[in-house]
Amino acid sequence: MLALDAAVGKSFACLLLSDREALYAKSEGSRAHSQSLMPMLEGLLKKADITWKDLNILALGVGPGSFTGLRIAAAALAGINASLQLPVLSISSLAITAVQANGEGPLYVLEDARAGEVFVGYYHGTVAMQDDLCISWDALNEVKQGNYTSVAMPPEPLSGWKRLEPAIDRAEAIATVVRAAMEQQVLSNLPKYVQPAYLQMSQAERSLQAREK
Amino acid sequence: MLALDAAVGKSFACLLLSDREALYAKSEGSRAHSQSLMPMLEGLLKKADITWKDLNILALGVGPGSFTGLRIAAAALAGINASLQLPVLSISSLAITAVQANGEGPLYVLEDARAGEVFVGYYHGTVAMQDDLCISWDALNEVKQGNYTSVAMPPEPLSGWKRLEPAIDRAEAIATVVRAAMEQQVLSNLPKYVQPAYLQMSQAERSLQAREK
Numbered sequence: 103m104l105a106l107d108a109a110v111g112k113s114f115a116c117l118l119l120s121d122r123e124a125l126y127a128k129s130e131g132s133r134a135h136s137q138s139l140m141p142m143l144e145g146l147l148k149k150a151d152i153t154w155k156d157l158n159i160l161a162l163g164v165g166p167g168s169f170t171g172l173r174i175a176a177a178a179l180a181g182i183n184a185s186l187q188l189p190v191l192s193i194s195s196l197a198i199t200a201v202q203a204n205g206e207g208p209l210y211v212l213e214d215a216r217a218g219e220v221f222v223g224y225y226h227g228t229v230a231m232q233d234d235l236c237i238s239w240d241a242l243n244e245v246k247q248g249n250y251t252s253v254a255m256p257p258e259p260l261s262g263w264k265r266l267e268p269a270i271d272r273a274e275a276i277a278t279v280v281r282a283a284m285e286q287q288v289l290s291n292l293p294k295y296v297q298p299a300y301l302q303m304s305q306a307e308r309s310l311q312a313r314e315k
Numbered sequence: 316m317l318a319l320d321a322a323v324g325k326s327f328a329c330l331l332l333s334d335r336e337a338l339y340a341k342s343e344g345s346r347a348h349s350q351s352l353m354p355m356l357e358g359l360l361k362k363a364d365i366t367w368k369d370l371n372i373l374a375l376g377v378g379p380g381s382f383t384g385l386r387i388a389a390a391a392l393a394g395i396n397a398s399l400q401l402p403v404l405s406i407s408s409l410a411i412t413a414v415q416a417n418g419e420g421p422l423y424v425l426e427d428a429r430a431g432e433v434f435v436g437y438y439h440g441t442v443a444m445q446d447d448l449c450i451s452w453d454a455l456n457e458v459k460q461g462n463y464t465s466v467a468m469p470p471e472p473l474s475g476w477k478r479l480e481p482a483i484d485r486a487e488a489i490a491t492v493v494r495a496a497m498e499q500q501v502l503s504n505l506p507k508y509v510q511p512a513y514l515q516m517s518q519a520e521r522s523l524q525a526r527e528k
Contacts, residue, residue: 140393140508154398170383174390180353181394185367295353 104143105280107163108175109195109253114139115163117276118146125150126273139178154186159289161191161280163198165299166221166234167213172298180295189292191283193276194299196223196234201278203251204269210250212242214257215302228282236301316497317356318489320376321388322408322466327352328376330489331359338363339486352391367399372502374404374493376411378512379434379447380426385511393508402505404496406489407512409436409447414491416464417482423463425455427470428515441495449514 103119114129125146129138147153162179165172183190196211200223203209208231211223220239224231239257247262316332327342338359342351360366375392378385396403409424413436416422421444424436433452437444452470460475 137508137510139390140397143397170386173383174386177352177387177390178394181391182397184353184356184395185398295350297350 103159103161103280103284104146104157105161105163105191105193105276106143106175106179107193107195107198107276108171109163109165109167109198112171114142114171114175115272115276116143116146117273117280118150119277119280120150120152123150124273124277126271126276139174143182154182157186157188159191159284160186160188161193161283162296162298163195163276164192164296165195166215166236166301167195167298169302176296176298183294187294189289190294190296191280191287191292192296193279193283194223194230194234196221197225197228197230197279198272198275199223199251199253199268200225201228201275202268202270202272203249203266205249205251205266207249209266210245210248210263211252212250212256212260212263213252214254217302219302220256221301228279234299234301316372316374316493317359317370318374318376318404318406318493319356319388319392320406320408320411320489321384322376322378322380322411325384327355327384327388328485328489329356329359330486330493331363332490332493333363333365336363337486337490339484339489352387356395367395370399370401372404372497373399373401374406374496375509375511376408376489377405377509378408379428379449379514380408380511382515389509389511396507400507402502403507403509404493404500404505405509406492406496407436407443407447409434410438410441410443410492411485411488412436412464412466412481413438414441414488415481415483415485416462416479418462418464418479420462422479423458423461423476424465425463425469425473425476426465427467430515432515433469434514441492447512447514 105117107115116127118125127142127146129142199211208226213221215221215236218238219236220242222235249266250263251266318330320328329340331338340355340359342355412424421439426434428434428449431451432449435448462479463476464479
């Protein structure tokens, strides 16, 4: 299994999972200019001493997150799968962050979405208690406060919320989410090409909307 | 040969070139949300009755053009080439437009780059007389006026310039540029992964620069 996630920071995260081992790598430098993505994936395969043809399932971190980064990851994985024709699991980037916190009860994942908005996930372990959302930070006041976690710190301190810091490695969290998804889904039913989660308008769409007004 | 270009309008253009025939397709809908790119390419292969493994060279229209679209095309082609490991030709999207105009002497390609800027190419047939540039529309006044062509109309009429309309199909122009590039380059020296032409800052880079000021 090869998983690709673009939701955190400026890099691509990649996990190669086999019965024997889990290998993890993070790209250097900016995602948008990344010349390093394919060489990084090839480096992981080489380290595991396998080839592309030895893979039997792919996974994409579909976000929510940075528009361009997620689209580049989706396009790269789709290209890879053109020849391989493997089933592709969609995993929520917020689910990965939730699992990283390793909390006991259900908890929120609150990730700054810029433009005054926040991505909201609500997870109990790997299980989503509601669909991932994108709402304004103001609207978050209407949500019952409780435990939350995030990769990036919120733009302003959140009063009434208790922050849980990431407790386990992101690599381990990706592995946990992917394994849970594999148990829950019929692999032969999975699509070969998946798209990012579009919870927020792109900057281009915003500009267009502003112009039409 | 399979060529992919994202520089024109909102769609991906794709050309499949063999000794026997040239097959062309353009994606529907927005590039950024395109779920249709891989199925479109697969449709072309099927129409030509070949598989990915029958390809022996790839080409990428590296722009200059829309930031996100070019990056998605580059990522998709890199993914495709992960298994295939073919040489990849970089072709200028402005060269394609120049060839479309089918003019007699050298001519400029002037493509609106937004944010008050213009992409400038100067071509004689498929031959670049200078590197593709990105300058402000104001700075264009210092360029000796002559014949020009473009896909999109300039934001304002250009006085002193003579416009040549596209005279041949874009598909035919891509084929001409790719064939010229293949004759000029040693295919075994070509890289397997190529990047778009970064002539202009991305919106993200602009925001970052504005914030740092």
